[in-house]
Amino acid sequence: MSGEKASGELLQDTIVEVERYEARALPLHHFAMDRRSFMKSIGGGIAILIVAKDALAFQESGRGGFRREEMPRAIDAWLHIAPDGSITVFTGKVEIGQNIRTSLAQTVADELHVALDAIEMVMGDTQLTPFDMGTFGSRTTPQMGTQLRRVSYAAREVLVGLAAKRWNADSKMLVAENGKVTDPAGGRSLSYGELAQGQLLAQDIPAEDPVTSASEWKIAGRPIHKIGARDFVTGKHKYPSDMKLPGMLYGKIVRPSAFGATLESLDLSGAKAMAGVVAVRDGDFVGVAAPDELTAERAAAAVKAQWKTTPQSSSKVLFEYLKQNAESDPQEENRFRQSKGSINEALSSAAHRVDATYTVAYIAHCPLEPRAALAEWNDGKLTVWTGTQRPFGVRQELMDAFHLPEDKVRVMMPDMGAAYGGKHSGECAVEAARLAQAAKRPVRLLWTREEEFTWAYFRPAGLIEVKAGANADGMLTAWEFHNYNSGPSAIATMYEVPNQLTEFHPVKAPLRQGSYRSLAAAANHFARESHMDDLAHACGMDPLEFRMKNLQHARLRAVYQAAAEQFDWKGRKKQPGHGFGIAGGIEKGGHIATFAEVAVDRASGEVKIVRVVQAFDCGAIVNPDGLENSIAGAITMGIGGALYEAIEFDNGRILNPHFAQYRLPRFKDEPEIKVVLVNRKDEPSFGAGETPIVGIAPAVANAIFDAVGMRIRSMPMLKKGVLPSEA
Amino acid sequence: MARVTHLNVNGVERTLDVDAEATLLSVLRDQLDLTGTKYGCGEGQCAACTVLIDGYPRHSCRTRVGDVGQRKITTIEGLEKNGELHPVQQAFIDVDAMQCAYCTSGMILGAVSLLDHNASPSHAEIVEYMNPHLCRCGTYQRITEAISLASKRIKEKAS
Numbered sequence: 001m002s003g004e005k006a007s008g009e010l011l012q013d014t015i016v017e018v019e020r021y022e023a024r025a026l027p028l029h030h031f032a033m034d035r036r037s038f039m040k041s042i043g044g045g046i047a048i049l050i051v052a053k054d055a056l057a058f059q060e061s062g063r064g065g066f067r068r069e070e071m072p073r074a075i076d077a078w079l080h081i082a083p084d085g086s087i088t089v090f091t092g093k094v095e096i097g098q099n100i101r102t103s104l105a106q107t108v109a110d111e112l113h114v115a116l117d118a119i120e121m122v123m124g125d126t127q128l129t130p131f132d133m134g135t136f137g138s139r140t141t142p143q144m145g146t147q148l149r150r151v152s153y154a155a156r157e158v159l160v161g162l163a164a165k166r167w168n169a170d171s172k173m174l175v176a177e178n179g180k181v182t183d184p185a186g187g188r189s190l191s192y193g194e195l196a197q198g199q200l201l202a203q204d205i206p207a208e209d210p211v212t213s214a215s216e217w218k219i220a221g222r223p224i225h226k227i228g229a230r231d232f233v234t235g236k237h238k239y240p241s242d243m244k245l246p247g248m249l250y251g252k253i254v255r256p257s258a259f260g261a262t263l264e265s266l267d268l269s270g271a272k273a274m275a276g277v278v279a280v281r282d283g284d285f286v287g288v289a290a291p292d293e294l295t296a297e298r299a300a301a302a303v304k305a306q307w308k309t310t311p312q313s314s315s316k317v318l319f320e321y322l323k324q325n326a327e328s329d330p331q332e333e334n335r336f337r338q339s340k341g342s343i344n345e346a347l348s349s350a351a352h353r354v355d356a357t358y359t360v361a362y363i364a365h366c367p368l369e370p371r372a373a374l375a376e377w378n379d380g381k382l383t384v385w386t387g388t389q390r391p392f393g394v395r396q397e398l399m400d401a402f403h404l405p406e407d408k409v410r411v412m413m414p415d416m417g418a419a420y421g422g423k424h425s426g427e428c429a430v431e432a433a434r435l436a437q438a439a440k441r442p443v444r445l446l447w448t449r450e451e452e453f454t455w456a457y458f459r460p461a462g463l464i465e466v467k468a469g470a471n472a473d474g475m476l477t478a479w480e481f482h483n484y485n486s487g488p489s490a491i492a493t494m495y496e497v498p499n500q501l502t503e504f505h506p507v508k509a510p511l512r513q514g515s516y517r518s519l520a521a522a523a524n525h526f527a528r529e530s531h532m533d534d535l536a537h538a539c540g541m542d543p544l545e546f547r548m549k550n551l552q553h554a555r556l557r558a559v560y561q562a563a564a565e566q567f568d569w570k571g572r573k574k575q576p577g578h579g580f581g582i583a584g585g586i587e588k589g590g591h592i593a594t595f596a597e598v599a600v601d602r603a604s605g606e607v608k609i610v611r612v613v614q615a616f617d618c619g620a621i622v623n624p625d626g627l628e629n630s631i632a633g634a635i636t637m638g639i640g641g642a643l644y645e646a647i648e649f650d651n652g653r654i655l656n657p658h659f660a661q662y663r664l665p666r667f668k669d670e671p672e673i674k675v676v677l678v679n680r681k682d683e684p685s686f687g688a689g690e691t692p693i694v695g696i697a698p699a700v701a702n703a704i705f706d707a708v709g710m711r712i713r714s715m716p717m718l719k720k721g722v723l724p725s726e727a
Numbered sequence: 728m729a730r731v732t733h734l735n736v737n738g739v740e741r742t743l744d745v746d747a748e749a750t751l752l753s754v755l756r757d758q759l760d761l762t763g764t765k766y767g768c769g770e771g772q773c774a775a776c777t778v779l780i781d782g783y784p785r786h787s788c789r790t791r792v793g794d795v796g797q798r799k800i801t802t803i804e805g806l807e808k809n810g811e812l813h814p815v816q817q818a819f820i821d822v823d824a825m826q827c828a829y830c831t832s833g834m835i836l837g838a839v840s841l842l843d844h845n846a847s848p849s850h851a852e853i854v855e856y857m858n859p860h861l862c863r864c865g866t867y868q869r870i871t872e873a874i875s876l877a878s879k880r881i882k883e884k885a886s
Contacts, residue, residue: 097827235763417829636865659772
């Protein structure tokens with residue numbers, strides 16, 4: 001960490017926006033050894049490596065590319081069959097509650113033809129696993145899942161080939177099943193472990209290997225429960241915040257009084273006088289480490305720091321701010337602007353016209369486990385255990401902060417207490433490492449809830465302006481959509497409209513913002529599907545009928561129909577204060593339709609979501625149990641952003657950084673949720689951690705309108721927990 | 728400064744030497760290595776830190792260790808008996824009532840206490856009792872289901 005670089009600036013450097021950085025990250029993994037040394041280092045056996053797609057141009061093509069002795073430069077994942085028969089998969093993806101440890105193991109077991117419990121997954125360890133950009137963007141299932149299936153297919157072929165050679169038999173007559181290669185005619189078999197004995201076989205494969213189609217899956221496609229569940233219900237699993245080393249100290253950071261504040265004066269003497277306490281100042285970074293947590297808290301409280309602050313914006317004027325501070329980079333504008341037809345003419349000639357503005361507040365991810373890191377220095381080498389979606393990104397941050405080469409930093413990611421897009425960055429790891437460097441002992445740092453609310457980053461707030469028109473028959477004719485700051489995810493309408501203008505306007509944001517489950521797809525769906533509801537009413541049509549009339553996308557139509565049937569949309573009966581609403585969309589390979597019933601008490605302003613039906617199609621389903629769990633979870637999380645959650649800020653301070661002041665969905669807020677899984681075995685599998693969150697807010701807004709005739713165009717819809725007296 | 732030298736945890740008398748002002752949460756996790764009890768907010772708002780004290784759920788993050796005295800503390804590590812999981816633990820596995828599972832320890836202890844005091848809770852009673860527990864992954868429906876399943880199994884075993 002450089003002396004003059006403030007921690008605040010350091011944090012700013014790490015702002016992430018998936019849509020932008022996804023494109024420029026490149027595989028960087030290098031095996032600094034030849035194949036033979038590599039195989040010896042892992043104890044022999046068989047290793048199958050999948051070469052990163054971008055690197056294929058530099059590789060010899062084809063199976064068994066052994067013409068070069070050095071290892072491939074860029075590897076996405078690999079699988080090892082040890083001479084003792086143990087099977088280990090190495091991937092840089094991480095487990096954050098989305099249960100990919102289970103679904104990826106299912107995929108490997110399925111294609112390798114072994115029992116699920118034979119697979120061990122090594123994940124998110126920068127020393128052991130190949131480079132991976134990070135676990136985000138719902139990329140694990142479509143990319144890593146497919147790659148591991150190909151790796152497993154290749155491994156099975158190698159094993160069959162080895163057996164055929166050993167028996168001098170035709171490999172076509174052999175069967176790989178239950179962890180063994182069998183020769184039915186010869187009545188003989190060899191286990192995978194036996195076949196791996198005496199081998200030093202490293203083979204890389206290109207990405208085009210065939211894979212078993214979903215209709216023939218045996219282990220994938222089944223409702224497998226979370227792997228290692230017993231460790232979670234007995235408290236044995238070690239999360240990042242549970243990591244411990246002998247002689248470890250407990251860290252505490254002295255935070256600036258406001259965002260961007262700089263240190264004016266500092267007195268560390270009170271903290272330093274305490275037994276066993278180490279106090280550090282480095283630029284505007286101030287922290288302490290102590291033998292126990294209570295002493296660390298007392299030492300931090302004893303630090304006298306004066307901060308110089310600068311005037312900053314407020315959530316009270318947030319939406320005016322966003323409109324006024326749109327960045328006017330013409331190149332960016334072109335990139336985020338799409339148009340067709342003649343929007344102005346179409347708008348002015350529309351038989352039915354609806355114009356409206358929607359707002360979306362800043363919200364916090366609130367993973368139940370705040371940021372945590374344990375850092376240890378050993379002979380100039382830094383090892384950090386931390387909760388992050390991007391272990392390799394955190395490694396880079398540590399390399400930058402401490403001017404270290406790649407081989408001097410190891411980051412490990414124990415399965416953590418969730419993230420939801422909120423843990424892409426490594427600030428806690430950097431802080432723990434800086435304290436450990438000063439203390440010359442390992443230091444563990446666990447952010448407080450208030451720190452997690454304040455010093456992490458937020459889901460971007462947004463202002464969305466929509467103008468739209470339909471003809472007398474209820475066909476959409478014009479659609480103009482401007483999003484300020486939320487982001488461009490799912491900004492394009494999936495309905496058929498001949499005249500369109502869609503534009504994302506980046507803004508110089510007033511708060512540190514980054515990715516959040518589904519990115520801007522939740523905001524853009526909220527505005528679009530609320531607006532579609534308004535248009536349906538303007539046209540005097542049923543909201544479902546209106547959507548279907550303007551929709552050709554077959555898979556989206558199918559989930560609308562599946563949800564409508566389960567919900568009994570046609571048979572719905574109006575009761576006083578009750579309302580029904582629908583919403584749908586497409587994002588990241590997922591197709592979603594959400595139907596909601598709400599009960600509104602107009603006198604008290606209370607809104608209760610009574611029931612939700614959500615149909616979802618993400619292609620061939622790898623694990624229906626995990627998928628259902630994730631979808632129900634996304635609906636629940638989405639209720640928070642829809643009804644309650646909003647970060648309040650003023651002049652560089654967060655005003656509600658506590659659960660007592662920031663309402664999250666609880667047991668009492670949970671509606672009856674019915675998930676309808678549309679399993680498309682004929683389609684590739686896509687991820688489902690994000691898109692299931694996008695339907696609930698507009699479905700609820702539309703249901704509130706149906707119940708009481710009030711159109712709420714802001715997320716959250718409630719103010720202080722109740723419906724405002726007027727929209 | 729007052730010190731605490733004994734704690735009764737999971738039926739075992741533990742000796743230690745900690746400041747009485749320390750939170751029970753930090754003592755369990757850092758001194759006794761019982762890390763199944765989790766920090767979630769430090770403010771008694773999420774119940775991830777729930778332990779049972781004389782059979783009642785308490786927020787260990789808001790409990791001074793000096794205030795515990797000789798009362799009996801049960802943590803998630805103390806529920807398994809002779810290799811057999813508590814019916815609530817088993818039900819959480821069987822229903823797959825977890826995602827990241829960081830809230831699971833607190834949820835299970837809350838549910839154990841509920842069933843100890845009300846063997847046949849209705850859905851509404853489960854929701855009311857469990858409402859202080861936060862699951863940000865949104866697994867509430869399955870957790871409610873798991874508690875109902877555990878209730879049913881406990882009653883079946885008793886009869």
